[in-house]
Amino acid sequence: MSGPITLSLPERLRQEFPILSETPYGKPLVYLDNAATTQKPNAVIDAVAHYYRHQNSNVHRGAHYLGDLATAALENARDSVARFIGADREEVIWTRGTTESINLVAHGLRSQLRPGDEVLISSLEHHANIVPWQQACAATGATLKVIPLQADASLDLTDLDQLINANTRVLAVTWASNALGVVTPLHTLIARARDVGALVVVDAAQAISHFQINVRELDCDFMAFSGHKMFGPTGIGVLYGRKEHLNALPPYQTGGEMIETVTFETATWNQLPYKFEAGTPHIAGAIGLGAAVEWLARQDRSAFLAHENDLRDYLTERARAFPGLRIIGDTADKVATLSFLLDGAHPNDVGTLLDQQGVAVRTGHHCTMPLMNLLGIPGTVRASLAPYNSRDDVDALFTALEKAARFL
Incomplete structure (x- = not known):
């Protein structure tokens, strides 16, 4: 008599994500755009529906x-x-996402x-962590x-001691690059910022779904992240800030819930x-984000x-063996993301041909134009993975690339 069937991690997780059963163009969906938004x-889904019902x-x-x-x-x-x-709890501010959170602080x-x-800031930043500071x-x-780049991005x-010096008031840096997957040496940067008394603002949009985060242990002053990149709804995000700093900041928007008293004069x-929460919040989104973090808390994050690290290594191995493929940001310390170019092919053409195969x-x-300019390229093709992805998904990517290469 056979025993119970043991499912692999991605097989088990896929049962909880209904959209992964979709079949675009009649093909099984291979979803490798998790850095843009997770499923x-x-x-x-049930928590959001329950609120509205x-x-x-x-x-x-x-x-x-x-x-x-x-x-x-809420x-x-x-x-x-x-x-x-x-x-x-007083340090958790509802925002529309990472972009609004950073704008609020800046x-x-x-x-x-x-x-x-x-x-x-660093050369790896998303526009959302560049333009507000500009x-x-x-x-x-x-x-x-x-902060400049090395050859591997x-x-x-x-020159860290010169970059972070007595004049540095703010260090605003991503934890993981959305464009390349490169993980920054955040703890080293924060330690140096503390030496000179600079405030630390962390863009954790790409890190929040991968790493277990404790803001006290990290010793940052502010942290921003978005719900839709950590299995939650779109249009909702969080700004974490130390109480003393949030109390010192002026409001970003005024009216509604953020008011204590109002006269016609003041x-x-x-x-x-x-x-910092003017007006009606995205109530359903916040409830959905709460459900997402509770779901994550029930998982074995290790x-x-x-x-994900196994997938990253397998993805990189397959990429290095693929003829004419150039990895952009080929460094060891990365999340499970592959950013690449194919010789003689525009990234948009590659993406279109892959899409036709599901x-x-x-x-x-990837909203990192200064980074692309530094690298001397117009953009990249980016495949980004989540725990519900598998080696089969990686194989499907390269099978599709082989077919696409015949038309490029």
């Missing part, structure tokens, strides 16, 4: 049953996120920047500086976290990372 498990109301001020249910669900989600990252810190001050520097007279810290602000990748500059 959603039933736990998240059974709890739908505005929050915090409704003197009725549904209002109480909705408020409790604040329970905040508690879940706080536990997930090791923060206090706008608020304008009041603390002066001519001669320096803001340091604007802050333009408004205050501060100077924006950039990892950060060059040769206004005072609500306590944290509501000080097994997730080990599986393989979903992303092409272009």
